[in-house]
Structures are given as C-alpha cells and as structure tokens.
Amino acid sequence: MKLGWGSKKFTLVIIPDANRSVRQFEMLNSIPYIAATAVFVLILVTLVLFFFQGRTAVIADQLKVKIDSQELVYTHTVEDKNETIEQLQNEVIKLSQQTSEMKARIDDIRKMEDEVRSITGSTKIVAAAEGTNTLDSAMGGISHPATNNDVNELLSQTKTQLSDMDLELAALQQSITDTKHKALAIKEQLRVTPNIWPVDSHRITSGFGLRQDPFTRRPSFHSGYDISAPANSEVSVTADGIVRITGSDSERGNHIVVDHSNGLQTMYMHLNKILVQKNDSVQKGQLIGLVGSTGRSTGYHLHYEVLQNGVSVDPLPYLK
Numbered sequence: 001m002k003l004g005w006g007s008k009k010f011t012l013v014i015i016p017d018a019n020r021s022v023r024q025f026e027m028l029n030s031i032p033y034i035a036a037t038a039v040f041v042l043i044l045v046t047l048v049l050f051f052f053q054g055r056t057a058v059i060a061d062q063l064k065v066k067i068d069s070q071e072l073v074y075t076h077t078v079e080d081k082n083e084t085i086e087q088l089q090n091e092v093i094k095l096s097q098q099t100s101e102m103k104a105r106i107d108d109i110r111k112m113e114d115e116v117r118s119i120t121g122s123t124k125i126v127a128a129a130e131g132t133n134t135l136d137s138a139m140g141g142i143s144h145p146a147t148n149n150d151v152n153e154l155l156s157q158t159k160t161q162l163s164d165m166d167l168e169l170a171a172l173q174q175s176i177t178d179t180k181h182k183a184l185a186i187k188e189q190l191r192v193t194p195n196i197w198p199v200d201s202h203r204i205t206s207g208f209g210l211r212q213d214p215f216t217r218r219p220s221f222h223s224g225y226d227i228s229a230p231a232n233s234e235v236s237v238t239a240d241g242i243v244r245i246t247g248s249d250s251e252r253g254n255h256i257v258v259d260h261s262n263g264l265q266t267m268y269m270h271l272n273k274i275l276v277q278k279n280d281s282v283q284k285g286q287l288i289g290l291v292g293s294t295g296r297s298t299g300y301h302l303h304y305e306v307l308q309n310g311v312s313v314d315p316l317p318y319l320k
C-alpha cells in the first residue's frame with residue numbers, strides 16, 4: 001500500500017556526546033511544514049503588530065504635536081485675553097481719572113456761573129448731585145496690583161459719578177439759561193434806562209432842586225440839570241426810546257421829550273437845533289440835537305431833565 005504525505009515520517013536524531021547513546025524521534029513529515037507555517041504566521045503577526053505599533057506611535061506623535069500646538073494657541077489666547085482685560089482695566093482707570101477731571105471743570109464752571117448769577121441776581125438752581133463726593137485725583141503711594149474687585153469698584157464709582165454729572169450738567173444748563181435770560185433782561189433794561197451824559201461836557205451850572213432864579217432872583221425850583229457846553233455841541237439821547245415831543249416855546253426854547261420804559265422820560269431844552277422828529281425811534285447815544293441858548297436861557301447850555309411818571313426827579317442817579 002502506497003503511503004500519502006500523511007503517512008511519511010521524518011526521523012529526528014539527537015547525538016548528545018560520544019559517551020551517551022544516540023536518541024532519535026520519529027515524526028510525521030507534515031509537522032515541519034506546520035511549524036514553518038506557524039513561524040511564518042508568527043513573523044507576519046509580529047510584523048503587523050510592529051507596523052501598527054509604528055503607525056500608532058506616528059499618530060500619537062501627531063496628536064501630541066497637535067495638542068502641543070493647540071495648547072500653545074490656547075496659551076496665546078489666554079495671554080491675549082489677559083492683556084485685553086488689563087487694557088480694559090487701564091481704560092476704566094483712565095476713564096475714571098478723566099471723569100474726575102471733568103467733574104472738577106464742571107465745578108469751576110458752576111462757580112463762575114454762581115458769580116454771574118450773583119451779578120444778575122438770578123435764582124440759584126440747585127443741582128441734584130451737588131455736594132456729591134468726588135474721587136480724589138491726587139496720585140502717589142505704593143504700587144499694588146489692582147484686583148478685579150478694585151477695578152469693578154472703580155467702574156461702579158465712575159458710573160455713579162457720570163450719572164451725577166449728567167444731573168448736574170442738566171441743572172447747570174438750566175441755571176445758565178436762566179442767568180442768560182436774566183442778563184438779557186438786564187441788558188434790555190439798561191438799554192431803555194437813561195445812564196449816560198447827554199453831552200460830552202459834565203460841567204453842571206445849576207443842579208436839581210431849589211435855587212435862586214437867574215432871571216427873577218427869587219427862590220424857585222429847578223427841575224433838572226443845567227450842563228454848560230459850547231454852542232452846537234452834540235446832544236445825545238440817554239436811552240432807547242420814542243421821541244414824544246419836538247417843539248419850541250419861550251420857556252424851553254427848542255426842546256425834545258423822549259419816552260423810555262417804566263414811565264421814564266428825558267427832556268432836552270434850549271437847543272439850537274432839533275435833529276429828530278416826533279415818533280422817531282431813537283437809540284441810546286444817538287445824536288438828537290445841538291446845544292443852544294433858545295428860550296429862557298442866559299447862555300449856551302443844555303437843560304437836561306428826567307421825569308418819572310410825569311414828575312421831575314433828580315437826574316443824578318441816571319448819570320453814569
């Protein structure tokens with residue numbers, strides 16, 4: 001009977017040394033093939049494992065590089081954010097300082113406005129925030145890193161200060177508007193109130209009140225000021241107004257009466273020439289006539305008279 005592959009045998013002979021007997025083993029001829037295949041598979045598996053191990057190491061390295069790179073990015077991001085936070089904190093500090101400076105300037109404006117108001121006699125409008133404590137702008141001391149709480153506190157104070165300033169500015173604006181209206185009213189009042197001399201000359205030859213009449217030599221009441229001036233000196237109206245009378249008679253000579261406000265009138269007598277007409281609007285300082293000696297006069301002079309509600313009053317308070 002013919003044997004197949006499975007029936008063939010190999011003999012394995014082992015010779016230990018010369019003094020010992022040779023040992024031999026018989027085995028089927030398929031075993032070496034199986035062993036070779038096993039070794040091959042083992043080598044293949046080992047190679048595959050090496051390959052995957054290498055591959056895994058590469059991936060791990062790549063991941064490590066990626067993680068390192070991400071970590072670097074995050075580190076930079078955190079640094080950038082910290083820097084941004086510091087910048088913002090410095091901006092808060094700067095804003096606070098600017099707010100304090102602005103508050104000081106508002107205080108200065110308020111003081112100036114107080115002075116103007118005292119001149120115009122306006123009523124003070126009290127700011128809601130007036131008297132609020134302000135931040136001290138003085139600098140110095142030991143440097144301590146500011147904490148978030150410090151900056152938050154400063155930000156809170158700055159917000160309060162800005163809010164107070166907003167209220168104060170609103171009150172100040174209202175107060176200044178009030179003062180402006182008052183000043184304009186005073187300006188208007190001054191414009192229509194006699195307060196300048198009617199001629200350049202200030203030489204008073206006869207005052208207001210009782211005197212000896214220059215013609216009769218008897219005591220009489222003089223209702224104005226006689227101001228001596230060269231013939232044809234310019235006569236100016238002493239306040240804005242309307243020319244009420246232009247006329248001529250044996251007493252007053254050529255004369256002008258001008259209406260002002262508050263029942264005030266001014267009268268200019270003994271003129272050589274009248275340069276305005278009845279109902280003319282005239283402005284303070286405007287030329288209205290020339291000095292003469294017409295009417296009841298002893299020489300070139302201007303009789304200047306101020307009337308309040310039709311009654312002659314001392315012109316002195318109305319002369320600058």
Ligand SMILES: [Zn+2]
Nearest residue numbers: 224225226303
């Ligand atoms: Zn007179």
